[in-house]
Amino acid sequence: MMSSAIAVHAYRAVGANRSLRRTLFAYLCFNAQEFAIWIAVTLYAFERGGATAAGIVCVAMLLPAAFVAPLGSVLGDRIRRDHALAIGYLTQAISAAVLGAAFAWAPAPVAYIAAIVSACAVTLTRPVHNAILPELADTPEQLTAANSISATAEGFGLIVGPLVNSVMIGVAGPGAVCAIFAAVMLLAATLTARLALHADGRASLPAAARTSVISEVMDAAVVLREDLPAGTLTLFGGGQYFVVGMLDVFYAVLAVDVLAVGQDGAGLLAASVGIGSLIGAATTVLLVGRRRLAKSIEVAVGVMAGALAAVALAEALGPIILLLAAVGASRAFFDVAARTLLQRSVPPGVLARVFGLQEALVMLALAAGSAAAPMLVAIFGERGAFVAVGGLAVLAGLAVLPALRALDRRATLPDPARISLLRSISLFGMLDQPRLERIAAAMVPRTVVAGTTFIHAGDEGDNFYLIDHGEAVVSAGDREVAVLGKGAYVGEIALLRDVPRTADVAARTDLRMLSLDRDTFLSAVAGGGGVAVDEEVETRLRQLRDRGDGTTA
Numbered sequence: 001m002m003s004s005a006i007a008v009h010a011y012r013a014v015g016a017n018r019s020l021r022r023t024l025f026a027y028l029c030f031n032a033q034e035f036a037i038w039i040a041v042t043l044y045a046f047e048r049g050g051a052t053a054a055g056i057v058c059v060a061m062l063l064p065a066a067f068v069a070p071l072g073s074v075l076g077d078r079i080r081r082d083h084a085l086a087i088g089y090l091t092q093a094i095s096a097a098v099l100g101a102a103f104a105w106a107p108a109p110v111a112y113i114a115a116i117v118s119a120c121a122v123t124l125t126r127p128v129h130n131a132i133l134p135e136l137a138d139t140p141e142q143l144t145a146a147n148s149i150s151a152t153a154e155g156f157g158l159i160v161g162p163l164v165n166s167v168m169i170g171v172a173g174p175g176a177v178c179a180i181f182a183a184v185m186l187l188a189a190t191l192t193a194r195l196a197l198h199a200d201g202r203a204s205l206p207a208a209a210r211t212s213v214i215s216e217v218m219d220a221a222v223v224l225r226e227d228l229p230a231g232t233l234t235l236f237g238g239g240q241y242f243v244v245g246m247l248d249v250f251y252a253v254l255a256v257d258v259l260a261v262g263q264d265g266a267g268l269l270a271a272s273v274g275i276g277s278l279i280g281a282a283t284t285v286l287l288v289g290r291r292r293l294a295k296s297i298e299v300a301v302g303v304m305a306g307a308l309a310a311v312a313l314a315e316a317l318g319p320i321i322l323l324l325a326a327v328g329a330s331r332a333f334f335d336v337a338a339r340t341l342l343q344r345s346v347p348p349g350v351l352a353r354v355f356g357l358q359e360a361l362v363m364l365a366l367a368a369g370s371a372a373a374p375m376l377v378a379i380f381g382e383r384g385a386f387v388a389v390g391g392l393a394v395l396a397g398l399a400v401l402p403a404l405r406a407l408d409r410r411a412t413l414p415d416p417a418r419i420s421l422l423r424s425i426s427l428f429g430m431l432d433q434p435r436l437e438r439i440a441a442a443m444v445p446r447t448v449v450a451g452t453t454f455i456h457a458g459d460e461g462d463n464f465y466l467i468d469h470g471e472a473v474v475s476a477g478d479r480e481v482a483v484l485g486k487g488a489y490v491g492e493i494a495l496l497r498d499v500p501r502t503a504d505v506a507a508r509t510d511l512r513m514l515s516l517d518r519d520t521f522l523s524a525v526a527g528g529g530g531v532a533v534d535e536e537v538e539t540r541l542r543q544l545r546d547r548g549d550g551t552t553a
Contacts, residue, residue, distance in 0.1 A: 006141055006288060006289035007141070007145070007285045007286075007288040007289060009141070010139070010141035010142050010144065010145040010288045010289070011145050011149075011285075011288075013138065013139070013141075013142050013145070014137075014142055014145045014146055014149060017136065017137075017138070017142070018196070019082075019136050019195040019196045019197075020133075020136045020137065020142075020146055022191040022192060022195065023085070023129070023132065023133070023136060023191075023192055023195065024146065024149050024150065024153060025188075025191060026085070026089065026187075026188035026189075026191045026192050027125075027129055027150055027153045027188075028153040028156060028157060028160075029184045029185065029187060029188040030089065030092070030122075030125050030129075030157070030185070030188060031153055031154050031156070031157020031158070031161065032156070032157040032160040032161040032164065032181070032184070033092065033096065033161060033181035033184055033185055034122050034157065034161065035157055035158055035161030035162055035165075036160075036161035036162065036164050036165040036177055036181055037096060037099065037118060037161075037177065037178060037181060038119075039161070039162055039165045040103075040165055040169060040174040040177045040178065041057060041058075041061070041099075041115045041118075041174070042054050042057070042058065043169065043174065044103060044108075044111065044115075044174050045057040045058075045112070048108055055370070057112055057115065058367075058370065059367050059370070059371075060112065060116055061115055061116050061118075061119035062119065062363045062364070062366055062367040063363070063364075063367060064116055064119070064120055065116075065119045065120045065122065065123050065363045066123075066360045066361075066363035066364045066367070067360070068120040068123050069123035069127065069356050069357075069359035069360040069362075069363060070217045070220075070353065070356040070357045070359070070360050071213050071214070071217060071356075072088070072120075072123055072124045072127075072356065073123075073124075073127035073128065073217075073352045073353050073355060073356020073357075073359065074213050074216045074217060074352075074353060074356070075087065075088075075124070075128070075352075076127055076128035076131050076132075076351075076352025076353070076356070077131075077216070077220075077349060077350060077351070077352045077353050078216075080197065081128055081131055081132040081135060081197065081352065082132065082192055082193065082194060082195035082197060083193070084124075084128045084352070085125070085128045085129060085132060085192045086189045086190075086192045086193040087124070087189075088121070088124030088125045088128060089125065089185050089186075089188040089189035089192060090185070090186070090189040091121045091124060092118070092121045092122060092124070092125070092185045092188075093182045093183070093184075093185035093186040093188075093189060094121075094182070095114070095117050095118040095121040096118060096178045096179075096181050096182035096185060097178065097179065097182040098114050098117070098118075099111070099114040099115055099117075099118045099178045100174070100175040100176070100177070100178030100179045100182065101175070102114040103173065103174045103175040103178060104173070104175035123356075123359050123360075123363070126355065126359055127352050127353070127354075127355035127356040127358070127359050128352050128355075129150070130150075130339060130342075130343065130351075130352075130355045131343075131348075131351040131352035131355055132195070132197075133146045133147065133150070133343065134343050134348065134351070135197045135348075136195065136196070136197065138423075139416070139419075140289075140344075140416075140419075140437065141288050141289050143340065143343065144284075144287050144288045144289070144290070144336070144340050145285075145288050147284070147336045147339050147340050147343075148281060148284040148285060148287065148288065148336050149281075150336075150339075151277070151280070151281035151284060151332045151335055151336045152278065152281035152282070154277065154281070154332070154335075155274060155275075155277035155278035155280075155281050155328075155332060156278065158273075158274035158277060159271075159274050159275075159278075164177065164180065164181075165177050168180065216353065217353055217356070217357070219350065219353070220350040220353035220354050220356070220357060221357060223346070223347065223350050223354070224354060224357070227345075227346075228403060229345070229403040229404070229406045229407035229410070230342065230345045230346055230354075230407060232400050232403035232404070232407075233338060233341060233342055233345070233400070233403065233404060233407055234342065234354060234357060234358050234361070235361065235400075236338070236396065236400045236404075237335075237338045237339070237342065237358055237361075238357075238358040238359070238360070238361025238362045238364075238365055239361060239365050239396065240301075240331070240334065240365070240393075240396075241361075241362045241365040241366050241369065242365040242366075242368055242369040242372070243304070243308070243327075243331075243369060243389060243393060244331075244365075244366060244369060245365060245366040245367065245368060245369020245370040245371075245372075245373070246369040246370070246372060246373040246376070246385075246389060247270075247273065247324075247327070247369075248270075248366075248369075248370055248373075249369075249370055249373035249374065250373060250385070250386070251269045251270050253373075253377060253382055253385075254269055254311075254320065254382075255268075255269060257382050258382050258383065259316075259317055259320070268317075268321070269320070269321065269324055272321040272322075272324045272325045272328070273324050273325065273327060273328035274328060275325055275328065276324065276325030276326060276327060276328025276329040276331075276332075277328040277329065277331065277332040278332075279325065279328075279329045279332075280328060280329030280330060280331065280332030280333045281332045281336070283329065283333060284332065284333055284336040284337075287333075287336060287337055287340065292408050293337045293338075293340060293341045293408055294341070294401075294404040294405045294407070294408035295408075296333065296337040297334055297337045297338055297341070297404055298397065298401065298404070299333075300330045300331070300333040300334035300337065301330070301334060301393060301394075301396075301397035302394070302397070303326060303329075303330040303333075304326075304327050304330035304331060304334070304390075304393055305390040305391070305393035305394045305397070306390065307323045307324070307326040307327045307330065307390075308323075308327060308386050308387075308389050308390035308393065309386060309387045309389075309390030309391070310323050310390075311323050311324070311383075311386040312383035312384060312386040312387045313383075341404075341407060341408065342354070342355075342358075344437065345407055345410065348435050373385070376388050376389065418440040418443065418514070419436050419437060419440050421466070421468065421487060421514075422436050422439060422440055422466075423436060424487055425466070425487065425489060427489070427492065439516070439520075442516060442520050443466070443514040443515065443516055444514065444515050444516075444517075445468075445512070445513075445514060446465075446512075446513045446514070446515050447510070447511065447512055447513075448470075448507040448510070448511040448513065449507060449510060450470075450507050450508065450509050450510050450511075451506065451507060452506060452507050453504050453505065453506040453507075454505060454506070454507065454511075455490060455491060455501055455503070455504060455505035456501060456504055457476075457500075457501055457502055457503055457504050458500050458501060458502075459500060459501045460494075460500060460501075461491060461494030461495045461498075461499070461500070461501060461518065462517065462518050463491055463515045463516065463517055463518065463521075464489065464490075464491045464492050464495060464515065464516045464518075464521040465489060465490050465491050465505075465513050465514070465515050466487075466488075466489045466513060466514045466515070466516075467484055467485060467486055467487065467488050467489065467511065467512075467513055468486060468512045468513060468514055469486060469511070469512040470485075470486075470507065470508070470509045470510055470511040470512060471483055471484065471485050471507075471508040471509050471511070472484045472488070472490065472505055472506065472507055472508055472511060473505070473506050473507075473508045474490065474503050474504070474505050475503060475504045475505075475506070476502070476503050476504075481503065483508065484505075490505050491505075492521070495518055495521055495522060496522070
């Protein structure tokens with residue numbers, strides 16, 4: 001009952017958050033256009049060269065997109081992420097319009113080049129979308145709910161996009177489909193151009209730290225290499241699209257060779273996965289408020305593997321539709337759990353680039369899965385191929401299990417009250433949710449007995465202190481300067497300005513405090529405060545000067 005109440009509150013909070021609403025609606029538009037244009041290109045190629053031409057064009061779209069994805073994601077770590085998101089949507093609007101014109105008036109080779117450019121433009125969205133949600137969500141529950149709604153948007157996109165395509169392509173051709181979605185993506189760009197981020201609006205990656213685009217991508221790769229659990233989850237999340245790529249081929253194999261229901265049956269099988277994705281997205285409400293997510297990922301992989309293997313035993317269309325729907329549902333559940341865990345675990349400054357690397361893996365996995373499917377059918381037979389894929393999923397899940405559990409233990413969320421206390425402080429109030437969670441987790445509880453002086457004038461600044469309970473007195477010489485209570489903090493100026501303590505701070509009553517060591521504090525504040533932190537320090541110094549003491553405890 002408590003879990004349901006938390007989930008309902010989280011979804012309502014997402015609905016009340018204007019920036020999250022706009023971002024999630026734009027993401028629905030994006031998913032619809034991605035699937036609609038993909039199908040339009042596939043049909044255009046099929047009409048001109050059959051299945052071979054369609055397959056070649058699909059691979060030709062995926063491989064360059066895999067190269068562009070990590071490079072384009074750098075924008076999401078260089079500038080405001082709402083601006084990066086809007087630029088991606090605007091680029092997709094332009095590329096869709098150009099593709100539509102090519103379909104209508106240009107020769108096929110030109111249209112194929114435009115299709116490749118359009119596929120590359122698509123890769124600009126998902127990494128930045130996944131990276132911006134933590135900057136818009138106010139609580140861990142809101143973040144999970146936003147990821148859940150994102151998965152729902154993906155499921156609806158899988159239905160809405162092909163539906164619009166099927167209605168328009170017979171009436172006005174593929175060019176009309178592109179024109180419609182060019183306008184839709186222009187709307188998405190408008191919706192996301194200016195959002196209320198928790199950060200203070202500066203680029204996540206400071207200008208002084210910028211190098212070449214490739215070097216910045218490699219920086220993210222180094223983070224994942226050094227953080228093996230996070231790297232494993234990134235690889236696993238992208239690699240599971242290998243199954244999706246194989247399914248694109250298996251639909252036709254099942255419909256024509258196994259069930260003998262013709263090519264129309266392939267569309268029905270594909271739709272069952274899309275409907276299952278919607279169901280799976282709805283069940284992700286169970287993840288809201290959950291502190292541990294590795295077990296949810298394990299269950300999702302197990303269900304997907306079992307459903308794939310069971311397809312080999314099913315004889316009729318109905319059971320196979322249900323099993324494929326289970327595959328779609330488990331994939332959606334997996335996506336939300338894995339995405340949320342990665343958002344909790346990766347440093348915010350490289351988050352867009354990490355998701356960009358994962359997007360590249362998605363494209364490569366799709367292409368590899370499509371290429372591997374015929375080989376698996378040739379080796380194991382039409383039904384045995386499904387058993388092989390299910391077994392492959394189980395083996396992959398077992399291989400990454402230790403890393404997932406290690407990541408889950410590390411990413412366990414701290415006490416929500418501690419996060420709320422941090423968010424109430426102007427110094428940390430501008431930080432996004434994952435960064436706040438990491439700061440809260442790093443804080444060390446400390447108790448000080450009444451009458452004890454814990455900061456001495458002249459000492460080197462070594463810790464930042466946040467009062468959770470009790471009162472402290474700030475003194476300069478023999479004069480009392482201030483009395484501090486719950487939510488007050490001391491020690492930040494000496495750390496930020498690298499100067500000695502110039503005041504004494506003692507416990508007036510028994511104190512319960514939270515402390516951060518110098519390096520952790522500076523890393524946390526420098527990673528997300530920017531100009532706002534400088535303004536906060538100047539305000540504190542001005543207040544102290546107004547008292548006439550110049551204290552910099």
